[in-house]
Amino acid sequence: MNPVLRKLARDVPAMIGLAIVLVVVLIAILGPWLAPYPGDATASHLLRRLKPPTMAFPFGTDNLGRDIYSRVILGARGALQVAMAVVGLAMAIGIPLGLLAGYRNGFFSELIMRVCDVVLAIPQLILALALAQMMGPSLQSAMLALSLTYWPFFTRIVYADARRLRESLFVDALHGIGAGTGRIVFLHILPNAISPIIVRATIGLGFTILTAAVLGFLGMGATPPAPDWGLTIAQSRLYLPDAWWYALYPGLAILLTVMGFNLLGDGLRDLVDPRLRRSR
Amino acid sequence: MTRFLLLRVGTAIPSLIGLLVLTFLLIHAVPSDPAVSLAGDAATPAQIAAIRHQYGFDLPLWRQFLAYAWKALHFDFGESAFSHRAVSLDIAQRLPATLELVIASLVLSVGIGIPLGVFSALRHNQWPDFLLRIVSVAGVAVAAFWVAIMLQLYFSMRLGWFPLRGELSPDMAPPLRITGSVILDSLLTGRFDAFGNALSHLVLPAVTLSLGGMSGIVRFTRAGMLETLQQDFVAYERAMGYPSGRLIWRYVLRNSVTATVTQIGLLFGGLIAGGVVVESIYDWPGVGNYTVQAILTGDRQVMLAVTLMIGVIYTIVNILTDLVQGLIDPRLLRRA
Amino acid sequence: MIPILEVAGLKVSIRTDAGPARILDDVGLTLRKGRVLGVVGESGCGKSTLIRAILGILPRGGAVDAGTIQFEGENLLVFTEAEMVERIRGRRIGFIPQDPLLSLNPVFKVGTQMLEVMRRHAEGTRRDHVARLVSLLKRLRVPSPEAALERYPHQFSGGQRQRLLIAAALACQPGLVIADEPTTALDVTTQHEILLLLRELVDEFDLSLLFVTHDLGVVAELCDDITVIYAGQTVEAGPVAPVLRTPGHPYTRALIGCHPERATSFVGIPGSVPPATRMPPGCRFAPRCAEAETICGANLPAQAPGQDGVLVRCIHAP
Numbered sequence: 001m002n003p004v005l006r007k008l009a010r011d012v013p014a015m016i017g018l019a020i021v022l023v024v025v026l027i028a029i030l031g032p033w034l035a036p037y038p039g040d041a042t043a044s045h046l047l048r049r050l051k052p053p054t055m056a057f058p059f060g061t062d063n064l065g066r067d068i069y070s071r072v073i074l075g076a077r078g079a080l081q082v083a084m085a086v087v088g089l090a091m092a093i094g095i096p097l098g099l100l101a102g103y104r105n106g107f108f109s110e111l112i113m114r115v116c117d118v119v120l121a122i123p124q125l126i127l128a129l130a131l132a133q134m135m136g137p138s139l140q141s142a143m144l145a146l147s148l149t150y151w152p153f154f155t156r157i158v159y160a161d162a163r164r165l166r167e168s169l170f171v172d173a174l175h176g177i178g179a180g181t182g183r184i185v186f187l188h189i190l191p192n193a194i195s196p197i198i199v200r201a202t203i204g205l206g207f208t209i210l211t212a213a214v215l216g217f218l219g220m221g222a223t224p225p226a227p228d229w230g231l232t233i234a235q236s237r238l239y240l241p242d243a244w245w246y247a248l249y250p251g252l253a254i255l256l257t258v259m260g261f262n263l264l265g266d267g268l269r270d271l272v273d274p275r276l277r278r279s280r
Numbered sequence: 281m282t283r284f285l286l287l288r289v290g291t292a293i294p295s296l297i298g299l300l301v302l303t304f305l306l307i308h309a310v311p312s313d314p315a316v317s318l319a320g321d322a323a324t325p326a327q328i329a330a331i332r333h334q335y336g337f338d339l340p341l342w343r344q345f346l347a348y349a350w351k352a353l354h355f356d357f358g359e360s361a362f363s364h365r366a367v368s369l370d371i372a373q374r375l376p377a378t379l380e381l382v383i384a385s386l387v388l389s390v391g392i393g394i395p396l397g398v399f400s401a402l403r404h405n406q407w408p409d410f411l412l413r414i415v416s417v418a419g420v421a422v423a424a425f426w427v428a429i430m431l432q433l434y435f436s437m438r439l440g441w442f443p444l445r446g447e448l449s450p451d452m453a454p455p456l457r458i459t460g461s462v463i464l465d466s467l468l469t470g471r472f473d474a475f476g477n478a479l480s481h482l483v484l485p486a487v488t489l490s491l492g493g494m495s496g497i498v499r500f501t502r503a504g505m506l507e508t509l510q511q512d513f514v515a516y517e518r519a520m521g522y523p524s525g526r527l528i529w530r531y532v533l534r535n536s537v538t539a540t541v542t543q544i545g546l547l548f549g550g551l552i553a554g555g556v557v558v559e560s561i562y563d564w565p566g567v568g569n570y571t572v573q574a575i576l577t578g579d580r581q582v583m584l585a586v587t588l589m590i591g592v593i594y595t596i597v598n599i600l601t602d603l604v605q606g607l608i609d610p611r612l613l614r615r616a
Numbered sequence: 617m618i619p620i621l622e623v624a625g626l627k628v629s630i631r632t633d634a635g636p637a638r639i640l641d642d643v644g645l646t647l648r649k650g651r652v653l654g655v656v657g658e659s660g661c662g663k664s665t666l667i668r669a670i671l672g673i674l675p676r677g678g679a680v681d682a683g684t685i686q687f688e689g690e691n692l693l694v695f696t697e698a699e700m701v702e703r704i705r706g707r708r709i710g711f712i713p714q715d716p717l718l719s720l721n722p723v724f725k726v727g728t729q730m731l732e733v734m735r736r737h738a739e740g741t742r743r744d745h746v747a748r749l750v751s752l753l754k755r756l757r758v759p760s761p762e763a764a765l766e767r768y769p770h771q772f773s774g775g776q777r778q779r780l781l782i783a784a785a786l787a788c789q790p791g792l793v794i795a796d797e798p799t800t801a802l803d804v805t806t807q808h809e810i811l812l813l814l815r816e817l818v819d820e821f822d823l824s825l826l827f828v829t830h831d832l833g834v835v836a837e838l839c840d841d842i843t844v845i846y847a848g849q850t851v852e853a854g855p856v857a858p859v860l861r862t863p864g865h866p867y868t869r870a871l872i873g874c875h876p877e878r879a880t881s882f883v884g885i886p887g888s889v890p891p892a893t894r895m896p897p898g899c900r901f902a903p904r905c906a907e908a909e910t911i912c913g914a915n916l917p918a919q920a921p922g923q924d925g926v927l928v929r930c931i932h933a934p
Contacts, residue, residue, distance in 0.1 A: 012410075013410075013413060013414060013417070016414075114294065114298055115298070115302075117295055117298065118295060118298035118299055118301075118302050118591075119302070121295055121298075121299065121591050121594050121595060121598075122299070122302075122549075122587060122590060122591045122594065123549050123550055123552070123553030123590060123594070124553075125553045125554070125556065126552075126553045126556065126571075126586065126587055126590050127587060129556070129571075129575055129583070130306060130583045130584065130586075130587045131306065133575055133578065133580070133583055134306055134307065134580065134583075206421065210421065210423055213423050213425075214423065214424075214425060214557055217423075217425050217557070218557070218560075218572065218575060218576075219576065220575065230423070230425075233423075233425065233426055233429065236429075237429065240429065240432075240433060240437070241432075241433050241437035241438070244433055247426070247429050247430070247433070248430070250426075251422075251423060251426030251427075251429075251430065254421075254422075254423050254426065255418065255421055255422045255423070255426075258420075258421035258422075258423075259417055259418055259421040262417050262420060262421050263414075263417055266417065511718065512713065512714075512715055512718035512719050513718060513719050513720055513721045513722075515673065515713075515719075516711070516713045516719040516720075516781075517721065517729075518671075518673045518705070519667075519671050519673055519705060519706075519711040519713070520705060520706040520710075520711055520733050520784065520785075521700075521701050521702075521704070521705030521706030521707060521733065521736065521737060522701075522706075522732060522733070522736075523701055523736060524697075524701065526732070531721055531724065531729075531732075534723050534724070535721065535722070535723055608723060609722065609723045610723070610768050610770075611722060611723075611768070611770050
């Protein structure tokens with residue numbers, strides 16, 4: 001086995017994280033087959049409203065009589081889809097800008113990096129909320145808002161690597177044999193920045209699930225009857241303190257999923273960043 | 281020192297201008313006509329045109345920006361569509377409560393986070409360290425709004441230890457408003473009944489808000505301690521008979537907290553942002569709660585003002601962070 | 617004359633991933649009062665572990681398995697950590713570290729650090745302490761001593777910092793000072809100044825000095841006695857003059873051959889110190905020794921007294 005992977009395999013917290021992530025991904029893919037009541041994504045059964053957890057409904061039922069266990073399972077797909085779309089779009093914006101700013105000098109590079117500074121100077125949640133609000137509350141604007149506030153992280157990473165490599169001998173050599181800028185940047189510089197990008201993307205997936213849940217909770221994301229975790233917790237508030245299970249389990253799902261990505265991301269970062277590796 | 285401060289303030293000015301541009305673009309990049317939403321659904325085209333002219337929406341973009349910047353510099357953010365009062369007045373009134381909550385959370389995060397981080401480092405790779413690592417990841421991974429609800433469920437509704445919401449019981453006469461913070465005002469006016477009441481209201485929100493930051497501080501302190509403990513001077517200090525308590529808590533810790541101080545700086549902005557949700561759940565009369573109302577009612581002036589305010593606070597805190605780092609490690613001041 | 621420090625049969629092991637490693641395996645040394653003892657060996661032979669064992673600051677996983685460390689008539693090995701802090705370190709044994717650039721805490725004023733040692737270990741008030749530090753720094757020719765105490769380590773040169781560390785070692789008037797290669801990190805001129813200074817201080821402050829180094833030239837210049845260590849064992853010990861004139865152990869001879877001023881060739885000692893987990897069964901130097909015979913690889917010789925009070929661990933010793 002590759003020595004880097006072997007080192008990762010010995011990191012117990014990272015392996016716990018990987019296991020959680022794999023389980024969540026499986027649940028997201030197989031959700032409709034795993035959930036005991038897959039129809040409860042949308043259906044309602046008013047006769048069995050707000051039942052506490054039992055064998056038939058391990059996490060209880062909600063105010064419309066839907067099985068919360070099924071809805072927590074079904075919510076995984078949406079959470080992962082949103083996170084992947086957001087991080088994917090943020091990478092699609094951030095990485096080319098970072099390559100450009102790092103590889104070229106001049107006004108445009110300077111501008112890109114200043115914009116990064118300003119965007120990063122405001123907590124992501126606030127900026128995303130403002131942006132989503134301006135665009136009109138919907139799941140699409142929430143996702144777009146999250147991407148538009150997350151890309152600078154990728155730009156900064158790629159910028160640093162592009163700057164470093166631009167001065168290196170092998171890029172000179174590539175110029176010497178007549179390679180074009182686009183080719184050098186995408187085929188030779190980008191692969192060198194790939195590990196910090198993977199680390200940031202992993203942590204970003206967890207972070208986005210959390211922020212998206214906040215947006216959902218505030219009614220700025222998913223809309224009923226979607227089995228969104230954040231939205232479910234918001235809906236549960238009317239039925240507290242009696243229906244405690246209504247709020248408890250979706251929150252645990254968020255906690256575990258985000259923890260999985262964070263533990264895995266931390267483990268990967270320890271591999272990539274030797275300075276931190278030493279202190280672990 | 282003065283030179284360092286001036287230099288640092290100088291570099292902050294472009295960021296502040298950028299912040300103005302960004303918030304300005306936020307309004308204008310959106311493909312909806314602000315005049316239409318201001319005028320309301322029933323407005324005639326003539327009314328819309330009048331409003332457009334009145335607010336200057338028909339001027340060239342750069343003139344609109346200058347007008348916006350000029351107003352922002354004078355703390356003029358227009359009127360809230362929700363409360364029909366000046367936004368800056370609304371914010372000024374709510375800011376003390378938010379600062380009270382943020383500072384209480386900060387004190388909790390730092391006061392508990394740093395000792396836990398030191399403890400974790402001293403037990404490096406033993407089970408307390410392992411446990412703290414997992415718990416600190418959980419602290420960042422948990423949704424604050426969910427924690428808030430769970431704490432309310434258990435500690436207020438079931439056990440009845442702490443009040444459910446607000447910053448003072450409805451039947452408690454508020455102290456004379458001096459600073460705007462109920463805790464401070466009740467102390468200043470000698471109203472100890474109100475002080476106790478306010479303190480018990482503060483506990484749950486502050487604990488909720490402090491969790492994420494505490495985790496970050498534990499992690500950074502731990503990493504800093506582990507790095508410092510390997511330094512030659514620690515071995516030297518042991519060899520020269522420094523008592524172990526003072527060695528760890530004074531001589532090693534001060535070398536380890538520079539990264540933690542950065543973290544505390546970042547935390548301040550994060551706490552204000554996190555406070556948005558936490559304040560609304562605990563019905564805390566601060567800026568965050570106000571922001572949530574603005575979000576729900578689509579009050580753009582308020583959203584913009586809050587975004588700008590947080591950006592400015594963030595920039596100021598960053599400068600202060602650099603300054604504190606310089607005071608801790610004098611080598612940094614010279615390098616700057 | 618009674619020795620101020622006597623280490624005998626010291627065995628120290630440190631836990632590693634590959635099991636316990638015997639870093640020190642039968643080390644002995646004797647430092648008499650008012651003398652300067654040089655402890656010499658290549659890097660990796662256990663010099664720093666020896667110092668750490670004496671001061672009771674072995675790294676985590678390290679333990680003394682056998683032997684005694686007698687200091688002013690007391691066995692330091694029976695002291696608890698608290699007693700070592702309270703009664704020994706900094707107070708009765710001063711320490712001068714190897715690297716003056718890395719051994720001062722960068723975020724505290726020099727004065728704060730030196731006073732921390734005295735706060736716990738020296739008689740008198742803070743004012744007395746400051747006065748003593750100022751007079752020590754004056755003696756050590758540190759310019760403007762009062763101001764120096766208010767400055768941070770990075771504001772001093774390497775040689776100045778080593779003087780500060782020497783002053784700190786002497787601050788509580790200890791009987792014994794241990795110096796761990798204190799001149800290695802300095803340039804040659806400064807190195808010579810510091811050595812001269814140390815020699816003066818030994819007489820002036822009635823000190824005994826344990827000086828650890830890999831440099832025989834330094835030993836010749838500074839020390840009265842010498843103890844040579846190889847692979848965790850004492851191989852030769854005695855007064856400096858006879859040992860350097862007629863070295864009894866092949867390792868000592870090889871070290872002398874390596875010294876730049878005396879070297880006959882640029883060839884060092886072939887090979888390197890064996891790792892503690894893979895020690896040869898017989899004489900530890902045998903694999904690198906030019907004079908080794910078959911028997912050297914089988915039996916570990918004991919230390920035998922030779923001429924002029926010199927102890928040698930070699931079957932060829934006269």
